[in-house]
Amino acid sequence: MRRISLKVLIAAAISVVSLLLTAAVSYVIAHDAVKRLELQIGRSLALLADEMQDKLDRAMFERLQSLDDMTEIAKIPAKTETPESLRVSLERFQTDYADYSWVGYANRDGRIESATGGVREGQNVSGQEWYKKGLEGPYVGDVKIRDGVSEKSPSGQVTDFIDLAVPVSNEKETLGVLGATLSADWAEEVKDTLLGSMKNSIHADVIVLNQKKQVLFGPDNVAGKALDLPSIKGARAGIANFAVEQWPDGQSYVTGFSKSDGYRSYPGLHWIVLVRENQTLAFEPVRSLQRNILLWGGAFSALAAVLAWMLAGKLSRPLLQLADAAEGLRRGRQVDFPAVDGYDEARVLAQSLRSMVAELGAQRASLAAANQTLESQVRERTQRLAEQNIGLERAKAEAEQATEAKSRFLAAASHDLRQPLHALTLFARALSRRVQGSEATTLVAQMEEGLHGLKGMFDALLNVSRLDAKLIEPTKVAVSVSEIIERISVGFKVEAEQNGLKFLSRAQNWTLETDPALLETIIRNLVSNALKFTRQGGVILAARRRNGQRMIDIYDSGPGLSPEQHEKIFEEFSRTDQRARGANEGLGLGLSIARRYADLLGMRIVVCSRWQKGSRFTIILPPERVIENTPLRSGAPKDETDIHGFNILVLDDDELIVAALSRDLRDRGNVVFGYERASEAEAAFSERLTIDVAILDFDLRDQETGLEFINRMSSEIGRFIPAVILSGGTDSATLATLAKSGRPWLTKPADPELIVATLYAVIKAGRAAVLTPAAEERVSFD
Structure with a gap:
């Protein structure tokens, strides 16, 4: 029998064992991993389909909700008698929602009274599905699939569309139906919404089918066709799943599917969403995993065979060579262990020695590998940290750009949006x-009340945006608390009397270093809130000393607050269960803004209230900001605030505001001189124009402001001209300039009665302040 080398035996044994072990482990791991990966890929497609059907339901719910909200926001029940006004509201709504190709209102007889662009007005639609269903409740029609020739929409464009309708009713009965048509642009928007989040992640198609299994959205080769697939038959509402199936094009796809189950009160159109991916592409990760397992298994087996061969060579040295080497070591000679052959008795010793050497070598290799791995991890984490830093820098730059854009918007909105609202308020009073x-x-009274509420909401939203953007920086100057209380009392006393309530105020001769505009806004918001919820009795605004502290109290005889509401009412968009006076309850931002302003000024707002007994809101002033005491002006103001028989100058760069304010003052029996440019007013003065008082816009969009113009005119004629400044801008710099001017000022839109009351006070104060005998004369340019 041929003698087999020990080296061959060891190498063969280790190679066979490693090969079998590698094959077994690879088979188990590959089989389990492949199944798991295929299931994971299928579930991911099913999850995508479920998310997309939810997006579809949400998108349709939002469109239906916006149409329903339109009936309330545009006050359609109140405009059914004025088709022109209703058409304007509908066209404004269409402008805000550009994906509506047509919006119209049909009365209870089915005749379209008002519609965007006048399209279909006068037509009878009582027999159409959207009108009949719209009388019963909110209605959404299915997408209409055109076979052959496309049908034209009411606007005249060729399009696929969806009909929507909601009932319009007042408190007693249904008045008609508000209908709308979603254009093809909406379909494109939905497709972009569905595909936008996955375009760069997977190569999949999104297909949407209606209840008739017709394709609404999808690839061109299936669009508009009816499909009959196992996934479609197995689709159930609210359940997402997947299937591997063959499609009509002969290719096999992994298909995730989910059926619409509605959103909130909207039951949904029961559409089916399919997300398909070619089976070869979808399961490419599976094939890649299998190939990698085979490659790594083969590499490991080859490496094991090589190592086994090397180890066998070292262990097959003859015993004699090992003994000689051992003897040399015993005698102290520096010798290396020789390579021995054979597998006799010396094999045990050779194996032990070689095992020891191999173990030491393995430890050194392990340390080297660990060191290399550690260095690789350090490099990888350093690179990842650098990438994160780059991302943070990019995010910071984008945030700064967004903040800058928001600042520009707020600056424009503060002036440009107040101008037309101010004019509309004045025209409504006229x-x-x-x-x-x-x-x-x-x-008309309801319109004025709505305008007043709109002003409050606009101011609140703008102030919250400015606070969130950290654009409000307090400008602290010396402020008379008594002057602020008296100025606030003038307007609110009129409002209280109109609602059958009492309004009392008491001032203190305190001078405070603070921002006058922010402090006045805090007090106004608290007083306004008190009047809003007080139905009987009245409101008191008083400056007091209590427990060694200076504070401003606002008392009301309203319904009071429960203890758990004391902090909740200061949250944004928070409302109590009590209904406010009037139809407009606001946005629930007034108290939130008041507290945030108080924090900016170092003040505190404390609430004390008893249920059904009334409330007290207290502004605690910071003692370190109190400068000194100043004497109160003697003489209580009279109740009379109306003006008539005066010559009044009106200067504003907005033609509508000049016309509206001039009309209001003329209605009260005054002679008004209205101008849109400072040069025109100056020319009138040069022609011996005689006035009692002036009311000017601050921002004349000219070389000088309204404040600078009236001060220059007073200087040139040598006499003080009483004037009230109106400002459409509410930025800190503008308000600080007005506060330091010493002139009475109001922000737009201002209530007409408040403007008149301020003019009356200015005329009285102007005449009393002039020391010369000519004080009673009218101001003119001599």
Whole structure:
């Protein structure tokens, strides 16, 4: 029998064992991993389909909700008698939601009274599905698939569309139906929404089918066709799943599917969403995993065979060579262990020695590998940290750009949006004097109340945005607390009397170093909130000393607050269960803004309230900001605030505001000189214009402001001209300039009665302040 080398035996044994072990482990791991990976890929497609059907339901719910909200926001029940006004509201709504190709209102007889662009007005639609269903409740029609020739929409464009409708009713009955048509642009928007989040991640197609299994959105080769697939038959509402199936194009796809199950109160259109990916592409990770397992298994087996061969060579040295080497070591000679052959008795010793050497070598290799691995991890984490830093820098730059854009928007909104609202408020007051009849008077009063609420909401939203953007920096100057309280009391006393309430105020001769505009806003918001919820009794605004502290109290005889509401009312968009006076309850931002302003000024707002007994809101002033005591002006103001028989100058760069304010003052019996440019007003002065008082816009969009103009005119004629400044801008720099000017000022939009009351106070104060005998004369340019 041929003698087999020990080296061959060891190498063969280790190679066979490693090969078998590698094959077994690779088979188990590959089989389990492949199944798991295939299941994971299928579930990911099913999850995508479920997310997309939810997006579809949400998108349709939002469109239906926006149409339903339109009936309330545009006050359609109140405009059904004025088709022109209703058409304007509908066209404004269409402008805000550009994906509506048509919006119209049909009365209870089915006749379209008002529509965007006048399209279909006068037509009878009582027999159409959207009108009949819209009388019963909110309605969404299915997408209409055109076979052959596309149908034209009411706007005249060729398009696929969806009909939506909601009932319009008042408190007693249903008045008609508000209908709308979603254009093809909406379909493109939905497709972009569905595909946008996955375009760069997987190569998949999104296909949407209606209840008739017709393709609404999808690739061109299936769009508009009816499909009959196992995934479609197995689709159930609210359940997402996947299947591997063959499609009509002959290719096999992994298909995730989910059926629409509605959103909130919207039951959904029961559409089916399919997300398909070619099976070869979808399971490419599976094939890659299998190949990698085979490659690594083969590499490991080859490496094991090589190592086994090397180890066998070292262990097969003859015993004699090992003994000689051992003897040499015993005698102290520096010798290396020789390579021995054979597998006799010396094999045990050779194996032990070689094992020891191999173990030491393995430890050194392990340390080297660990060191190399550690260095690789350090490099990898350093690179990752650098990438994160780059991302943070990019995010910071984007945030700064967003903040800058928001600042520009706030600056424009603060002035440009206040101008038309101010003019509209003045025109509404002029209209109230010209209408007759209880119904017309009530409608105008409701319009004025709505404008007042809109002003409050606009101011609140703008102030919250400025606070969130950290654009408000307090400008602290010496402020008379008594002057602020008296100025606030003038307007609110009129409002209280109109609502049958009492309003009392008491000032203190305190001078405080603070921002006057922010402090006045805090007090106004608290007083406004008190009047809003007080139905009987009244409100008191008083500056007091209590427990050694200076504070401003606002008392009301309203319904009071429960203890758990004391902090909740200061949250943004928070409202109590109590209904406010009037139809407009606001946005729930007034108290939140007041507290945030108080924090900026170092003040505190404390609430003390008893249920059904009333409330007290206290502003605690910081003692370190109190400068000194100043004497109160003697003489209580009279209740009379109306003005008539005066010559008044109106200067504003907005033609509408000049016309509206001039009309209001003329209605009160005054002579008004209205101008849009400072040069025109200056020319009138040079022609011996005689006035009692002036009311000017701060921002004249000219070389000088309204404040600078009136001060220059006073200087040139040598006499003080009483004036009130109106400002459409509410930025800190503008308000600080007005506060330091010493002139009375109001922000737009201002209530007409507050403007008149301020003019009356200015005329009285101007005449009393002039020491010369000419003080009673009218101001003119001599």
